[in-house]
Every structure is written in C-alpha cells, then in structure tokens.
Amino acid sequence: MNTQSALSQETQWMIAVRDNRDKAAFGALFDHYAARLKGFVMRSGVSSGQAEEIVQDVMLTVWRKADQFDPNRAQVSAWVYQVTRNRMIDMIRKERRPIPEELTQEPDPEPDASQSLALEQEATKLREAIQRLKPDQREIIERVYLGELTHQEISNQTGLPLGTIKSRVRLGLERLRHELKGMRS
C-alpha cells in the first residue's frame, strides 16, 4: 500500500519543498497558511503591515529550514505554529526564544510513511476533541495557544482539559519516544 499518498496535502507539499525544493508546492503551502497566519498574528495586537512582515518571515523560514521538518515528529501545522512563535518573539519582543537542541538524525534511506500517518491520525483526533469541547473550554484552549494567557493564568485555570489534550497526542507520541530512545542509545 502506498502510505505516502494517504498523507495530508499539506504534508505532501512540505515534503516536496524539503526534498525537491518544489516552488509550486511552496506556493500551495502559502495559499493554505498565509491568510490564517496573518489572522493568527493579528490576534496579538500587531498592525496589518507588521503582521504581513511576520507572515513573510515565517514563510521564508518554512522554505529555508524545510530540512528540519520531520513528518514523523510533527504535523505541518504544529511545525508552522512553532516557527511562527519563534519569529513573533524575535520580531515583536525583540528577544531570542531559547530553542531546545535539535535531535540529530540520519536521513532515513527508506522513509516509512506509516509513522507520519499515525501522527496525522492522532492530530485529527486532537482537532475533533478540541471541537467537541464546551464553548467556554474551547475558548480557553484557544486563548492558551494564541498566547493570551500567562503561565500563571494557565496554571490557575481549573478544569482546563490540557491533560486530556496532551494524552490524545501522546498516544501517537509514545511511538516517537521509543524511536528517540533508540536514536540516543
């Protein structure tokens, strides 16, 4: 079975960008993400002009750092989210966010899409779980990840289903952890 073609369009575009420097695939990623990214960035209160500067910076980072994208570890949206946060902290707060060490990993000569597929399925379940939340809980989750709550405010939220959300994604990530252990030994 060809599992590669079962992956989401975004993942396939991102792999084409990473492996073939495919500009058409990059254009498709732009069409999918740029307007959402601008909306996301503007939620933090910056002007339309500065938001577009950040969108441009994020999209160029996606192109330039595509080699760091690993569909076995992160979905495209999760990876773009992380890149966006880094660029926003650099550009709005004029700080550099401390970033964990990259995992050093040999390129897999025979990539196996089943792990990526499993991760995508978990992410779909996560999205459904967030959509099923009561409106007030869902709003809090959105505010957490939009960066509208401090760590103190997040820890003060009672009944916040952070644990539930985490355990959903962790099902898929359990496999990742075993892989990581293998890589380190």
Add this chain to the structure above:
Amino acid sequence: MTAITHHLPDHLLASYAAGTLPQPFALVVASHVSLCDDCRASLEAHNAAGGVVLETTLEERLSKDLKASILAQLDDDFVREPVYEREGALPGPVMEALEGQPPKWKSLGLGVKQCIISAGENGSVRLLHIPPGQAMPDHSHGGLELTLVLQGSFSDEGGRFGVGDVEVANEDVEHTPIADAGDPCICLAATDAPLKFNSLMPRLLQPIFKI
C-alpha cells in the same frame, strides 16, 4: 546518567509553546527538553494543539503582492543562524545564551560560584556551581523558581535531584538544597523574583552559613 524523575509541569510547557513564558524560564524549559525525551514529546503535543488553533483561526485578507514578493525571495542568499552544541554539562540553549563562551564564574564564597546569564524585569537566570556538601544560595524570596540540574545532584525537602531533573518551587516552599557528595553540582536556576545576593555580602553569606 540516571533516569530523569522530576519533570516540567504541563502549564509551563504549554506556556513555552505559546510563547508567553518569560525568557529566563524559557531557557530552563528549552534546556530540560534538550535532555528529556518525555517533555520533548509533551512539547510536541502542545505544538500540535497550537497547530489546531492556527488552522482554525479566522483568515485575514493579504496584500495582493505579498505572495509574489515572497516567491521572488526564495533564491536569495541567507545566513544560517549558528547552532550551539552541547559543551560538557551545558546544553545547547545555555551555550547559545552564553554566545558559545565558557561561563564567567563569580565566587560567592565557600566554593559556591555563579554566572548570571541574564537579569532584568522579566526575572533572572544563572548558573550555580555548588561544591559537595554546600547549600545552594537561598533563593526562595517570592515568585516562581525553576532549578535544573546539569551536573552532580542536590537534595532537599523535595527529594533528590540528579542530572536533568528540574525542581519547581514557589514562595510557599521553604527548602534548602544541598549538593550531594561526588561532582560539584551545576544548576541552571531561573526566578522571577529580583536577585538579592550579588550586592550585600552579609545577606549573601547568611544562607550558606545555615548548613
């Protein structure tokens, strides 16, 4: 290296992922994640949740020429940011904060040394070097504090903390960490309370004499 048993609480990982964690704490989170696959997996989970929120954000109309302008820059040269590798006990994010230089230790007396990495209104973060049997300078003066062990170990009322373990304390916690026998204990310690003991010698030495 023994297994890590003291991890980061979830709200700090979520706040780091969301970009709201003040930089001193973010340095501790990035350093712990560099050492801990468990918390790395949790952080990826928070990024996945962030990705879901990003995907469902309302779109904003883009300027007409934005796409063309970005596509035109794809072949431009760019400078890759330097990547700082782990050096001995110091993980990559700490080496980056030190700009690749070895820490400049300042003596606090009795073999205890510190190297302030940053201190400002967002709080402070520093490296501490504690010889075996010595107490860590008293740092429970209010606020949140995170202490990540990078070498050796210490023990206090909260248990034993070895390499990779992180102790989370707040003002309610009265604790006196003491470095265990063996290698000197090197910690990365962040707090949002003001640093109190690099100006006044008596106050500075008092906690050390408590042991």
